[in-house]
Amino acid sequence: MAGASGSVPIVTIAGCVVVAIRDDLDDQDILTLQDELVEEVSRRSANGVVIDISSLEIVDTFAGRMLGAMAQMAGMMNARTIVVGMRPAVAMTLVDLGMTLEGVETALNADRAIEAIRAGQA
Amino acid sequence: MEDGRTAVTLASAQDVAYAREAAKRAMTEIGASTVRRTKFVTAVSEIARNAVIYGRGGRIVFEIREQGGVRSVVAECSDRGPGIADVAMALTDGYSTGKGLGRGLGGAKRLVDRFEIRSSETTGTVVILESRAR
Amino acid sequence: MAKEVTTGSVLVEDFDRVLSGWLKVQASENVKRTDLVSAKESEKQSRDLLAALADVAPEAATADGFDLSDAQWAPVREALEEIAENRTERGVSAAEMGWFIASLKQPFFEILHEELGETSAELMREIWSATRIVDQVALYAIETLVQKREAIIERQRGEMTEVSAPVVKIWDRIVTVPLIGTLDSFRAQTVMENLLDAIVQWEAEIAIIDITGVSTVDTLVAQHLLKTASAVRLMGSECVICGISPKIAQTVVNLGVDLPNITTRVDLQSGLAYAFRRIGVAAGER
Structure with a gap:
């Protein structure tokens, strides 16, 4: 039930593809992860993608763009993408960068995100 | 970090991650708040990536300074690239010569206390970032 | 000698x-x-x-x-x-x-x-x-x-900044911060940090900023509110700004500042009613 990007485990819970991003990923790892997530959405016919970034100490424009792109790609496959667990300092930094990720949904944690996606399905 | 200086060679995506790690260590050492540290590390990530992707690599040197009882970290990033023809334009949000969306340089400037950039066709681009502990 | x-x-x-x-x-x-x-x-x-x-x-x-x-x-x-x-x-x-x-x-x-x-x-x-x-x-x-x-x-x-902008958990999953007086950049930054930390601490789904006590809203204050609301949203919570007096509404529009996608209410009571509805607690909104 799991795909794996290097050692980032991707799991599917209640029709949602869930991944917790590790802090030490470089740009190449991030692109690999994006590929695998899109693959997984397709394979599972998932309704949602939950990306937990609570371990991330920073999100720069590269990682921010990946989140935006991920939401767009999943959207085209009829799945919602919800980013959860962003740290306060990361949120403030993104706002200063002018990256407010308008196209991406957010939630406090994975529980709430899965709840929201299931509620949307009903 | 003896004598307060650390240098990271920038040649690959992995090196950008090393630069972030060094930036984080330096900011932690001067006792900066989480928010200040996060902003500085993010800015370093942006300019280090620029050096790798558009500047044909280079290096970034971190130095801890102290002025008037307040400590700060200075990062000087120099690349071997073709230089930036119009620096003012490059600092404008939405501008980019590469395929990025061009928030990198202008955004990095807003994340630090001091931002300087020098660029020429012969010497490449040098970016200096400084963030105080408070 | x-x-x-x-x-x-x-x-x-x-x-x-x-x-x-x-x-x-x-x-x-x-x-x-x-x-x-x-x-x-x-x-x-x-x-x-x-x-x-x-x-x-x-x-x-x-x-x-x-x-x-x-x-x-x-x-x-x-x-x-x-x-x-x-x-x-x-x-x-x-x-x-x-x-x-x-x-x-x-x-x-x-x-x-x-x-x-x-x-x-x-x-x-x-x-x-x-x-x-x-x-x-x-x-x-x-x-x-x-x-x-x-x-x-x-x-x-x-210390004054801490005292003048206390973030309180007003209900399960709802935090609020009343702003009083003038809002300079330093205070605005502190308010934002305190509010975001409180969202993590209380797992708050709604963050209410009450600006009833703010003396003037100029472009800078409006921008700070906008930034705070954006950061709150990025963290997965929702920002509600209340205490929008007729005078503030006029100033904001005349300044040409847009507050897109931000929920605003006239006073704390209606802000709170909105928040209750969002988290599924029964309460009539005015």
């Missing part, structure tokens, strides 16, 4: 006379501030400073100039720090601090005059030397006092 009399030698040989002379001048010139600093404290401070000077000055105060920031002057600086610390707390002014030190000149001059006679060249030389030492010490004392006071102001500013 008669021993040479200098400012340095007076400090060492006539220590007690200089001290008692100084204390007397302090009393007569009314620089003691006995209302703020007790006679005993004053005497101890004066003695400590003079002792440090007697240790250092004869060697360090050379004819061709000296610098109080040099390492050898450290004992004098320490004594001054202590005095400044004490007097800042008591509310002594910078001028009083300077005069307190400057009054040390009188006993010096008296003793030098006595030892060296009416008009000798030595007298002129030593008066200049004593003046230079005392003036430098006085300037350093004033500077230290001002620095300490600035540090206190800075600290109080921080």
Whole structure:
């Protein structure tokens, strides 16, 4: 039930593809992860993608763009993408960068995100 | 970090991650708040990536300074690239010569206390970032 | 052979006379501030400073100039720090601090005059030397006092910001922060940090910012609110701004500031009603 990007485990819970991003990923790892997530959405016919970034100490424009792109790609496959667990300092930094990720949904944690996606399905 | 200086060679995506790690260590050492540290590390990530992707690599040197009882970290990033023809334009949000969306340089400037950039066709681009502990 | 009399030698040989002379001048010139600093404290401070000077000055105060920031002057600086610390707390002014030190000149001059006679060249030389030492010490004392006071102001500013923007958990999953007075960049940043931390701490789904008490909303304040709302959303919570008076609504629109995708309400009550509805608690919204 799991795909794996290097050692980032991707799991599917209640029709949602869930991944917790590790802090030490470089740009190449991030692109690999994006590929695998899109693959997984397709394979599972998932309704949602939950990306937990609570371990991330920073999100720069590269990682921010990946989140935006991920939401767009999943959207085209009829799945919602919800980013959860962003740290306060990361949120403030993104706002200063002018990256407010308008196209991406957010939630406090994975529980709430899965709840929201299931509620949307009903 | 003896004598307060650390240098990271920038040649690959992995090196950008090393630069972030060094930036984080330096900011932690001067006792900066989480928010200040996060902003500085993010800015370093942006300019280090620029050096790798558009500047044909280079290096970034971190130095801890102290002025008037307040400590700060200075990062000087120099690349071997073709230089930036119009620096003012490059600092404008939405501008980019590469395929990025061009928030990198202008955004990095807003994340630090001091931002300087020098660029020429012969010497490449040098970016200096400084963030105080408070 | 008669021993040479200098400012340095007076400090060492006539220590007690200089001290008692100084204390007397302090009393007569009314620089003691006995209302703020007790006679005993004053005497101890004066003695400590003079002792440090007697240790250092004869060697360090050379004819061709000296610098109080040099390492050898450290004992004098320490004594001054202590005095400044004490007097800042008591509310002594910078001028009083300077005069307190400057009054040390009188006993010096008296003793030098006595030892060296009416008009000798030595007298002129030593008066200049004593003046230079005392003036430098006085300037350093004033500077230290001002620095300490600035540090206190800075600290109080921080404390005031904390007090004036307390984030409270008003209901399960709802936090609120009432803003009062003016919102400068420093305060706006602190408010944002406190609010975002509270969202994590309480797992708050709604963050209410009540601007009823904010005196004016200009472009800068509007931008700060916008930034805060964006950061709140990025964290997965929803920002509600309430306390939008007719005047604020007019200003914001006239400024040409757009508040896109931000929920706004007239007052805290309707803001709260909205929040209850969002998290599924029954309450009628006005």
